[in-house]
Amino acid sequence: MFHSGGAGLSLLLVPGWPLLAACLLLLVPREQRFAAIGSLSIFGLVLTLVLTPLLPGQDLLSIVTRLLVAAVPFLTRREGLSRIAAIVPLLATGCVLAALTLHDLLVVVSLLAFAVALLGLYDAAAAARARAAWNTARLRLSGAILSLLGASFGALPAMAGGAPVARAGDLLLVVGLCLLAGLGPPGNAAVTGRAAWLDMLPRIGALALMLRLPGSDVTHLVFLTAGVGTLWLCVVGRRGGPTLCAGLVTVCAVEAQIVPALLFMIVAMATAAERLEDAARRWLEAPVPPGPAFVGAMALLAGLGSVYPVSAMLFLAASGCQIAQLHVDRAAARRGMRDVVVLGVIGVGLAAPFFLRGSWPLAWHPS
Secondary structure (H helix, E strand, C coil): CHHHHHHHHHHHHHHHHHHHHHHHHCCCCHHHHHHHHHHHHHHHHHHHHHHHHHCCCCCHHHHHHHHHHHCHHHHCCCCCCCHHHHHHHHHHHHHHHHHHHCCCHHHHHHHHHHHHHHHHHHHHCCHHHHHHHHHHHHHHHHHHHHHHHHHHHHHCCHHHHHHHHHHHHHHHHHHHHHHHCCCCCHHHHCCCCHHHHHHHHHHHHHHHHHHHCCCCHHHHHHHHHHHHHHHHHHHHCCCCCHHHHHHHHHHHCCCCCHHHHHHHHHHHHHHCCCCCCHHHHHHHHCCCCCCHHHHHHHHHHHHHHCCCHHHHHHHHHHHHHHHHCCCCCHHHHHHHHCCHHHHHHHHHHHHHHHHHCCCCCCCCCCC
């Protein structure tokens, strides 16, 4: 009985604490808002960590992605934020946390779409970067609409359309999720600063849903094409960051390789840090030891090689080009080694091989 009551309370508090924090921020004066956001965000992150084991149907994917999302409000806090600028990230965080907790496909996609609409419309309202923000928001909202249509097709009764409708729904869903995850050319969709952290919210939600989708020829074809294509676009354009990592996670979704996908998500969060130099960012996302990208790339290559040899060769060639583009700057390397983000990512990379030894099955798939 206690476990059942704890699970019910956790289902309410884990996705609900950002909403409570947003309500409390309405009462905080402007000069105290920065400290209040930091305190509420840390409390919410600890609450998520403590209550997550009580939630039903937990697995490694849900635990790690939920913690990454819960950390975004703390990472995006700034001095002098208006009430709207302080509340919108919390509301979007609550939507994505709920999407990572619930199991119904249509509800999950609806929550992700609402989070995208919140962030997109808010960013597009900023006069300084309205055009660039609107281009990004338009792609994300288009993906949300396609995902909603695909999920709606899946919710239709089997007698309403049969296999053709189901395949069309799968195609719309996975294409929409690829747009939600920000796949494609990184030029216009690239964001920096605080917006880069906020952009990780719909990315993580969409990528986590990709990894949970049941495998089919349609999803495998779209994920391979979008993931490997995004990887090559980033390599050729000498651009990386979260977009490149999202492409790698999409390739992981073909065979539901959980640990490599989580390693690339962690790298994506790290490379979104504004204070990182370009040399440190390129080193973190390149598949070189001892970073987690190296461990994830080796595991991903091993999984692709036996099933999709052509895709494995394209992935290996892109990784080689990515390594060849690295430039050794000793002064930048020394500065980077003192950064807490770089040290944290190195620690994840050193611990990653131990996680690859275990079996990490998914506890649930969207219904």
